[in-house]
Amino acid sequence: MQRKRAKGKAASPAVATVVVMRLYISGNAPNSVRAIANLDAICKEYLKDGYKLEIVDVFEQPARALAEGVIVTPSLAKVSPSPAVKVVGNLSDKGNVLLALGIEGRAG
């Protein structure tokens, strides 16, 4: 996590650009539903329109999820700007998510 944070800081000027993310979930399972809600709240608060989010249901596209290195759901992958970062769990730790997305500077 330390490494990720460092990279995130380096990427912070790029926050103005669009953040592309993928959220891997498993149907209507409880943590998946929670993760969507948590991420939605974070995006609305910090990213406004500056993001693109794709939600991938591993029941529908298991092969794709595996190919993209997903091991557990829910998990969030930041695709761009680089570096690619991954967060697992239901995204209830907001600080952790913001760090991963490289926007922790705005959190304060």
Next chain:
Amino acid sequence: MDVTAEFEDLILRLIKGPAERQAIESGQIDAILDPATGRAILLPEAQLALRVDQARDRSLVKLSSDWQWEKDTQYRFVSCEGASTGSSGFADKSIIGKRLWDLPFDNMNDVQWQALRRELTRRAAYRDLELRSRDRAGNVHCFSISGEPVFNEDGEFKGYRGTAREIPGLQVADATSPGSVEIARATLDALTVRICALDSAGTIILANKAWGAFTATKQCIGVGIPEGTNYLAACDSAGGNTRANGVALAAGIRRVIAGKCELFRYEYGCNSPTGERYVCAFTVTALRRNHTVRAVISHAKTFTRKYAEHPLGRDHEDADRVPIVNAVLAAMTRREYQRLAIDLEPIRLNFGEVLYELGDTIQYIYFPSDCLVSLLTEVEGRMALEVGLVGSEGMVGTPLALGIGTSSIRALVQGPGRALRMEAARFQTAFRQSPSLQRALYRYTHLLMAQFTQTAACNRFHSVEARLARWLLMTHDRVSSDQFHLTHEFLADMLGVRRVGVTNAASELRKRKLIDYTRGDITILDRKGLAAASCGCYRIVKDLFDTLKLR
């Protein structure tokens, strides 16, 4: 998190990173992807949560549908639960083990079934598939069926599950109670309006008794043609005067069948072979949720409706609307008057207007409302003499009632006002068809003849003064006012005397304070005295009118 040994093994094998392990331990993970099988495996807690969810879904589904069913991977029914599996033909136990296309639904052809099977192979969900069947009692049932594919946790296709409900519709309303097909049919048959139902090609697949019993005329396009014939073809082949109507009607029906409009109305006025005038009204209604019937046509022939619209329409556009005050019209039966009224045209007649000259062909007949028409005869082409007076008690154009088309007198508007007029040809037809009009006009003609004869005698034997008094009384009877405008010259013409004669007679009456006049405006001051001054001829004719009512 209570992870069973089986899952512990899985986690140990697959989860390498500390972040994932930590997330699993804190219960934030739903599923683990197994690269060996390529499937997602739900953790026990998520499985439990989903089961609770599904149970809740199912109870909601129960509320909104009649049946819930499940099919295996070969699309065979393995279960069907729900409402009573009585006679409705869908949900009885006999469907278990069968595919949808094995069941006796009669509204799907092979091509449609093939299309559905392709969708199922794609594991597509389907919504509101409408199927129709007949139960053993012959009642028609329509079902709306929805389904979605079921996968297990491993993402493996396990079959389909879904809901079904019976659609209450026109044809299906009868499904709940046996015998109501007959009731619906009997209701349709009891209606005097002609009704038929068309399929998508425009073929009549159902028609009520009134439709079948109707003897088609050229005007009522295609009405009465039997079940199984194409109605659109009948419209297209309409010829003669009705060609335009046939084309318009067919276009409207095609729009309804194609689903471009819900309702199409078309009406036009026409004449029956016997000369009656009526309105042909077609109403075409779309039927959406039925695979066979696409449009329902009703046809009505109305006389009364146009009549109802007639005075209403006039109300707005014509302040001079004529109230029904004419005694001849009032003597008619209501029904016959309504037919006649279609062709009555309100008109305002002006002073001095000549309705017919001697020997003219009668174009119109007139029913005065509050105007006054003098009937004059001429001697040697110049001397005029009034022989009769027509007001709201009668009709101008009586020769037509006797079968004569030319006028033997001159009809001159003497008191301006309102009247209803009617074309001579239409009047003759109406007269033939209306016994009450015949009775009224025969009586009126008799009274008019009495007036003629009495006037003839009066003109020969009585003084100008007495005749003037009589004439003023007759006029007074026919206008609602005590005052009317008449010049001495005009009066001289009426009475067949010189102007001086009229002036003398009028001064005499004025001297006796019976009337007053200034510049042609005559005022009746003493009606009783005037009656006493007139000859007996007035009384004779008046009594005749009073005793011999037109009705």
